[in-house]
């Protein structure tokens with residue numbers, strides 16, 4: 035990885051935050067969860083207030099299967115966001131996934147204080163597969179774990195996003211070997227995720243065989259990186275050049291509902307995370323019914339935390355998480371499921 039690539043990665047962070055919050059950064063397809071219905075059950079044999087959302091994730095007991103998905107790190111604004119996310123996650127006893135640690139590690143901006151201030155938070159580190167496969171990438175990933183005393187490490191697969199970036203990594207040779215090497219040596223469980231274009235069933239099977247602890251399908255339906263990257267360069271010659279070939283690919287990917295359904299069919303006992311376009315607690319319930327063991331959201335929780343003027347409100351994010359938990363309980367109650375893991379689609 036070159037210094038100039040690291041600098042560009044650093045500058046890119048804040049632009050990504052702004053566009054990810056805007057409608058331009060969202061998939062423009064019919065929402066994949068709108069076609070999924072949970073079947074109403076008119077005689078539930080459970081108490082709404084007693085529905086138990088507590089979930090075991092890795093070896094940790096959490097308040098629910100919902101967690102905050104990977105977003106950011108490595109700039110002043112990103113650090114402020116991560117500190118606020120960490121406090122809310124710790125307060126609600128849910129896990130937090132950090133965004134790529136590449137920018138923070140390359141700028142020597144340790145994120146240790148997140149761990150120091152939240153010692154019992156279940157914190158997931160993050161690095162891209164192309165950084166892992168680059169020279170020194172294995173050590174970088176181990177330093178990422180060490181920096182925050184990560185409970186698990188996520189490696190993201192983002193070929194569409196890299197292809198849409200002018201400065202992106204376009205040579206993916208050797209990435210599978212790098213992943214296998216890292217899974218074998220990582221001191222913590224490794225989660226493999228996409229970033230909004232989905233993981234197909236055959237790849238999920240391959241990642242499971244490689245030893246991934248969880249596979250996050252991160253499908254199409256919410257934050258859309260092709261749209262974000264094209265929006266980032268609207269007026270430049272590069273932008274014009276990029277947006278033309280990318281026009282047919284703007285909503286490329288496997289939608290979250292399809293990805294989850296197919297990965298679950300291929301891996302009846304695999305550990306799956308459902309994400310990509312989760313908008314509320316009913317979508318969390320639908321993702322569980324489609325086969326997810328855990329569910330996370332990124333963009334919508336960023337919008338709940340940071341308003342349009344950039345003002346951060348931990349209370350608002352906390353209230354959103356409470357509301358999603360309530361909606362998840364409602365979905366269980368109305369389908370006669372005693373807990374989210376019992377949510378099922380009708381055959």
Ligand SMILES: Cc1cc2nc3c(=O)[nH]c(=O)nc-3n(C[C@H](O)[C@H](O)[C@H](O)COP(=O)(O)O)c2cc1C
Nearest residue numbers: 054104105133134190229256257310311331332333
């Ligand atoms: C502002 C922002 C930054 C993100 N940065 C990362 C990242 O650094 N690493 C990663 O694995 N995923 C990253 N993601 C992708 C999310 O973790 C998630 O896979 C994707 O956004 C789909 O979820 P959503 O529709 O709930 O946003 C980012 C998402 C957002 C909104």
